[in-house]
Amino acid sequence: MKNKILQEFLNSNIKIKNKDYLIRYIDFCLNKNKGNRIKGKTSYHHIPPKADSCFPEYSNLKANPWNGTHLLYSEHYYAHWLLTEALDNYSQLSAFCAMNNKDIKNGRIEEKDLIKADVFQKKMEEMYIKRTANLNKKCLDGSSKMQKKSEKRNLTMDNTIINGKTKRQIASEKRLKSIDIRENGRAISRALNKKANGSTKTIAKLRGEMFSKTFTKKIIINGEETTKAKEQGKKLSESLIANGKFYKIMKDNEIILEKISEKDMRNMSVSLKKSTKERPLGTSKGARSTMIKHNKEKLIGYYSVEVNKGL
DSSP, X not given: OHHHHHHHHHHSSSOBSOHHHHHHHHHHHHHTOOSSOOTTTEEEEESSOOSTTSOGGGOOTTTOGGGEEEEEHHHHHHHHHHHHHHBOOHHHHHHHHHHHHHHHHTTSSOGGGSOOHHHHHHHHHHHXXXXXXXXXXXXXXXXXXXXXXXXXXXXXXXXXXXXXXXXXXXHXXXXXXXXXXXXXXXXXXXXXXXXXXXXXXXXXXXHHXXXXXXXXXXXXXXXXXXXXXXXXXXXXHHHHHHHSOEEEEEETTEEEEEEEEHHXXXXXXXXXXXXXXXXXXXXXXXXXXXXXXXXXXXXXXXEEEEEOTTO
C-alpha cells in the first residue's frame, strides 16, 4: 500500500518539496491508523489530499478506502504539518494554518501539540507569498481569457453580415442613433426651459398652463356639465374595470376583501397591488412613514393576491 500511495504522489502534477518527508508522512498515516472511528477523538484523514489542486478523484473514501486513515486529533494535526513539509502546495499550507488556530480553539488539540511559534510564523509567511502569487496568476489568466473573448467577438462581428451590413456596423449605427436621441432630448429640454418672449415664465410652464386650462375647461356632455379631465378619468376607470386585473386583499392570511378591481386598488393605494405576502405594504421604516404621511396607515401590513376575473 505504501508503494501505491507513493506512486500516486510521484505520478501527479503536484510539486514535491521533500521526498523524505513525503515517505515519512505516508508511513505516519499508515502506522498510526486506528482502523475505526473513535467518537470525539479521531478524524478520518485523506492520505493523498482531496483538495481540487491535489487528488479530488480520491475524495470519496467509501469508493477508495485505501486512501483513508483514522488518526487522533493531535496525529491529524501532525500529519498536515508533514504534508506542508513534503509538498509545495498552497491548499495544504492554507489548511494547516487554519487548523493550527481552529483545533486549539475547539479543544481538539492542546498547546503542547502545536509546532513552535517561530516555525508556524514561517508557514504563515510562506502561505501569504503563495496566496499573492495565485491571485496574480488568476488575474493574468482572467485578463487573457477576456482578451481572447473580445478578439473572438470582434471577429464574429466583423465577419457576420446582416442585410448587407456587418454586426459591427449595425452596432455602431445604433450607438450613434442613441447619442442623437440623447442630444435632441437635451436640446428640447434647454429650449423648453428658456423664457418665452416678453414673459417671465418658461416655455414649459406656459405649455403646462395651456394644457391645464384645456383639461379643466367646463364642457357639456349629454346635458351634464363636466371637464375633459373628468371624462378621461371616467374612460380610464371603465377600461380598468373592463380590462384590468382583480385582487383579493389580505392581512395575516385572512381575506379582508374577496374581489376588488384594479380601479379600486388604485383608489386605495397605487403601491398596494405591488405588495406580496413576503413584503406586505408599509412594513419597512421608510414605507411606514410614507403611508402615515399620506394618511394611509390603516393599510400597513396588508398585501394583495391576484385572482381570476371569473372568481
